[in-house]
Amino acid sequence: MAKTILLVEDDEDIATLLRLNLQDEGYQIVHEADGGQALARLETQVWDAVILDLMLPGVDGLEICRRIRQMTRYLPVIIISARTSEMHRVLGLEMGADDYLAKPFSLLELIARVKALFRRQEAMGQNLLMDAGRCPAMA
Numbered sequence: 001m002a003k004t005i006l007l008v009e010d011d012e013d014i015a016t017l018l019r020l021n022l023q024d025e026g027y028q029i030v031h032e033a034d035g036g037q038a039l040a041r042l043e044t045q046v047w048d049a050v051i052l053d054l055m056l057p058g059v060d061g062l063e064i065c066r067r068i069r070q071m072t073r074y075l076p077v078i079i080i081s082a083r084t085s086e087m088h089r090v091l092g093l094e095m096g097a098d099d100y101l102a103k104p105f106s107l108l109e110l111i112a113r114v115k116a117l118f119r120r121q122e123a124m125g126q127n128l129l130m131d132a133g134r135c136p137a138m139a
Contacts (some may be wrong), residue, residue: 002026002027002028003026003027003028003048003049003118004027004029004030004046004047004048005022005027005028005029005030005048005050005114005130006021006032006036006038006041006042006045006047006049006050006051007019007029007030007031007032007045007048007049007050007051008029008031008032008035008038008050008051008052008056008061008064009033009051009053009080010033010053010055010056010057011032011053012033013138014080014103015033017079017086017107018026018110020082021107021111022111022114023112024115025115027114027116029055030045031056034056034057034058034128035056035057035058035061035064036056036058037053037055037058037061037064038059038064038080039059039067041069042064042067042071043071043120044090045097046077047075048076048093048118049076049077049078049114049117049118050064050075050077050078050132051077051078051080051081051110051114052064052065052077052078052080052097053080053127054079054083054088055081055093056081061079061092062091062092062095063097065077065079065095065097066095066096067101068096069095069096073138074121076098076118076121077096077097077098077099077118078097078098078099078100078101078113078114078117079092079097079099079100079101080101080105080108080110081101081102081103082103083101083102084093084102084103089102089129098117099113101113101119102137108130112115
């Protein structure tokens with residue numbers, strides 16, 4: 001079964017490029033451009049990973065990342081952002097992101113990082129549903 005990734009990105013051109021290329025790699029992609037709508041999706045569906053922009057309408061990406069970590073420790077999160085300073089990268093990682101790519105980034109590198117997250121997850125034997133008791137939507 002294909003891994004399902006929630007792509008949270010308000011730039012439609014970037015979102016389309018990522019969606020098409022990740023689908024070509026065999027992933028199922030659901031796109032949300034608004035932070036509030038992304039949170040609603042996170043609370044009602046099961047995800048294998050999240051690719052998350054920081055500067056979003058509605059709820060910003062850091063708040064989404066914080067809320068994801070309140071729900072589960074196991075859902076992989078990759079931040080993609082135009083915020084390139086060391087401070088922003090460190091803050092994103094400290095808020096719970098597993099990886100941080102500054103825009104512009106290499107599409108091949110992003111795909112490789114997604115694959116690496118899933119390889120690591122499988123190697124550790126982690127099941128994303130292990131934390132379902134803390135997140136009703138993940139049950």
